[in-house]
Amino acid sequence: MAILQTTELAIQFGGLRAVDNFNISINEHELVGLIGPNGAGKTTIFNMLTGVYRPTEGDIKLDGVSIVGKKPYEIVKQGAARTFQNIRLFKNLSVIDNIKIAYHNEMKYSTLEGIFRTKRYWKEEKKAHQESLDFLKIFDMQDYANTLAKNLPYGKQRKLEIARGLATNPKILMLDEPAAGMNPQETYELMDTIHFIRDKFNITILLIEHDMNLVMGICERIVVVDHGKIIAKGLPEEIKNNPDVIKVYLGE
Amino acid sequence: MKDNIKKSYLLNIVGILSIYLILKLLIGGNVLNRYHISIVIFICINIILATSLNLATGFLGQLALGHAGFMAVGAYVSAITAVALKSSGLPDTLMLVISLLVAGIFSGIVGIAIGIPALRLRGDYLGIITLGFGEVIRVIINNMKSITGGAQGFTGIPRIANFDNVFWITIIVVGILYALTHSRQGRAIISIREDEIASEAVGIQTTKYKVLGFAIAAFFAGIGGGLYAHHLAFLDPKTFGFMKSVEILVIVVLGGMGSLTGSIIAAIILTILPEALREFANYRMLIYSFILVVMMIFRPQGIFGTKEFSLSSFLHKLRYNQIISPRKEIKGDE
Numbered sequence: 001m002a003i004l005q006t007t008e009l010a011i012q013f014g015g016l017r018a019v020d021n022f023n024i025s026i027n028e029h030e031l032v033g034l035i036g037p038n039g040a041g042k043t044t045i046f047n048m049l050t051g052v053y054r055p056t057e058g059d060i061k062l063d064g065v066s067i068v069g070k071k072p073y074e075i076v077k078q079g080a081a082r083t084f085q086n087i088r089l090f091k092n093l094s095v096i097d098n099i100k101i102a103y104h105n106e107m108k109y110s111t112l113e114g115i116f117r118t119k120r121y122w123k124e125e126k127k128a129h130q131e132s133l134d135f136l137k138i139f140d141m142q143d144y145a146n147t148l149a150k151n152l153p154y155g156k157q158r159k160l161e162i163a164r165g166l167a168t169n170p171k172i173l174m175l176d177e178p179a180a181g182m183n184p185q186e187t188y189e190l191m192d193t194i195h196f197i198r199d200k201f202n203i204t205i206l207l208i209e210h211d212m213n214l215v216m217g218i219c220e221r222i223v224v225v226d227h228g229k230i231i232a233k234g235l236p237e238e239i240k241n242n243p244d245v246i247k248v249y250l251g252e
Numbered sequence: 253m254k255d256n257i258k259k260s261y262l263l264n265i266v267g268i269l270s271i272y273l274i275l276k277l278l279i280g281g282n283v284l285n286r287y288h289i290s291i292v293i294f295i296c297i298n299i300i301l302a303t304s305l306n307l308a309t310g311f312l313g314q315l316a317l318g319h320a321g322f323m324a325v326g327a328y329v330s331a332i333t334a335v336a337l338k339s340s341g342l343p344d345t346l347m348l349v350i351s352l353l354v355a356g357i358f359s360g361i362v363g364i365a366i367g368i369p370a371l372r373l374r375g376d377y378l379g380i381i382t383l384g385f386g387e388v389i390r391v392i393i394n395n396m397k398s399i400t401g402g403a404q405g406f407t408g409i410p411r412i413a414n415f416d417n418v419f420w421i422t423i424i425v426v427g428i429l430y431a432l433t434h435s436r437q438g439r440a441i442i443s444i445r446e447d448e449i450a451s452e453a454v455g456i457q458t459t460k461y462k463v464l465g466f467a468i469a470a471f472f473a474g475i476g477g478g479l480y481a482h483h484l485a486f487l488d489p490k491t492f493g494f495m496k497s498v499e500i501l502v503i504v505v506l507g508g509m510g511s512l513t514g515s516i517i518a519a520i521i522l523t524i525l526p527e528a529l530r531e532f533a534n535y536r537m538l539i540y541s542f543i544l545v546v547m548m549i550f551r552p553q554g555i556f557g558t559k560e561f562s563l564s565s566f567l568h569k570l571r572y573n574q575i576i577s578p579r580k581e582i583k584g585d586e
Contacts, residue, residue, distance in 0.1 A: 050453065052449075071452070071457075072452040072453055073452050073455045073456055073457050073458070076452075076453065076454060076455035077455055081453075081454070082453055084449075084450070084453075088447050088449060088450035088453070089446075089447070089450065090442070090443050090446035090447060090450065090451075091446060091447075092446060092558060093442065093443075093446060097439065100436075100439060101439050101440065101443045101451070101454060101456070102454040102455070103436075104436055104439065104440055104454070104455060104456055105455045107436045109435070109436065111432070111435070111437050111464070114431065114432065114435025114436060114437055114438070115428050115431045115432050115435065116431070117431055121435065124436075125435075125436075128436075164454060165453075165454070167454075168454055168455050
């Protein structure tokens with residue numbers, strides 16, 4: 001069953017049609033890559049899928065429910081998490097607080113219960129604390145729990161952003177250029193992490209990437225966009241040999 | 253962990269009680285005269301105003317320049333309520349608490365009404381809007397002669413605020429703000445300061461929490477204003493001008509944006525300082541400003557930055573001579 005499906009998605013900024021007639025269907029547990037040259041509209045597509053932009057035409061269905069016009073936080077509640085191209089962590093907070101903030105909607109106590117510290121407050125806070133620690137353990141970051149996010153090495157910051165997205169308990173995780181600014185060693189580790197989380201959390205992953213090693217190495221299916229339109233879809237092998245894709249990336 | 257929490261609760265209660273008893277003894281022994289007591293009460297009022305503004309500016313990260321406006325709303329509403337209750341024969345403290353609650357709720361509602369449109373803007377723009385709002389409130393009060401006494405001032409307010417009730421109300425307000433900033437709602441508020449886009453992307457309803465933070469700040473500013481009214485027993489709209497808002501903001505910035513304990517220390521220093529410098533007459537504001545400039549050059553993040561002073565970790569540090577982070581785990585200490 002398709003977890004994420006877009007039909008004839010389009011967005012217009014004034015006279016510019018940034019994305020046009022964008023149709024994809026991503027199945028459960030799939031790992032799909034979205035590639036294209038700079039300015040092709042990849043991040044715009046992400047922003048529409050996560051509710052930052054409202055598409056001017058078309059429909060997006062997340063797990064069968066239309067999410068067009070919903071606010072980003074509502075879409076998160078429905079099960080779509082994302083990371084950003086330029087890492088957006090809560091920099092001055094500790095690593096564990098970053099995760100706890102993502103647990104916000106899992107906790108249910110009210111503002112007054114929080115102020116007067118009722119039994120429920122202690123119970124839920126303790127549970128969130130424990131679960132966040134367990135979560136960090138999965139990512140092998142438990143030693144950094146009390147480090148400020150801004151003091152983490154770059155690769156770990158990416159990892160934390162992915163972990164924070166996963167802590168919202170999503171059905172689909174969207175990664176915007178996870179390997180940007182990484183060296184080959186870090187990219188290699190990241191590939192491992194992405195594989196690992198897909199199997200561990202049994203989720204679907206959609207990623208934007210420029211690093212071809214990473215895309216060709218882990219994606220099961222690839223969608224190529226240029227000038228806001230899909231120019232090719234298929235298995236990595238097919239994409240590699242597709243003349244249109246080669247033309248877009250290398251010129252004639 | 254549970255034992256640690258209990259221990260730090262106990263420690264804080266002991267700390268607060270000893271401050272209270274020392275002050276009480278000093279007052280009883282006539283070491284502190286009426287003038288000194290008045291300064292202590294002003295310190296408490298400034299603590300309430302600064303910690304509440306810190307919630308909006310330090311924790312939520314929204315530049316608000318209209319805190320004196322909320323204070324004015326609270327002061328006048330509280331005064332009007334108390335005058336109405338005067339003949340009811342209620343005990344002073346109960347009357348004070350009722351007036352303050354009415355003032356806080358009224359001020360909080362005004363906060364929501366201002367917050368919903370204003371919080372769509374950020375940074376300087378929000379600063380200008382809140383600044384304008386503060387002035388609007390002052391002008392309205394100035395012109396509602398029949399209710400507020402206008403520019404001649406509001407007289408005949410029962411003087412029901414004394415050292416005891418002001419001290420304990422301050423402790424309760426700070427306690428509530430501390431607990432709030434360490435709950436899931438508080439974390440949501442802090443995450444908006446850190447990165448609003450990321451905060452929405454992890455499922456936090458940013459508009460709701462911005463308005464909530466702003467409204468709670470307004471609520472406590474109203475309570476601070478109410479105490480001010482019941483301590484001075486006279487209100488003049490001129491005192492709630494732009495300079496008052498800036499004065500409170502200076503306390504917050506000096507103490508550290510995002511540190512309640514920092515605001516407390518800064519409120520104490522900045523209330524005592526102008527009084528202590530009184531003998532230098534004309535030079536006192538110069539010295540006051542100079543100290544602020546020096547402070548901003550050498551410690552721009554404020555006295556405590558975003559950290560909280562914690563009695564239990566302080567004692568721990570003294571005993572083991574090592575540094576531990578006060579924010580390490582959820583603790584009920586301050």
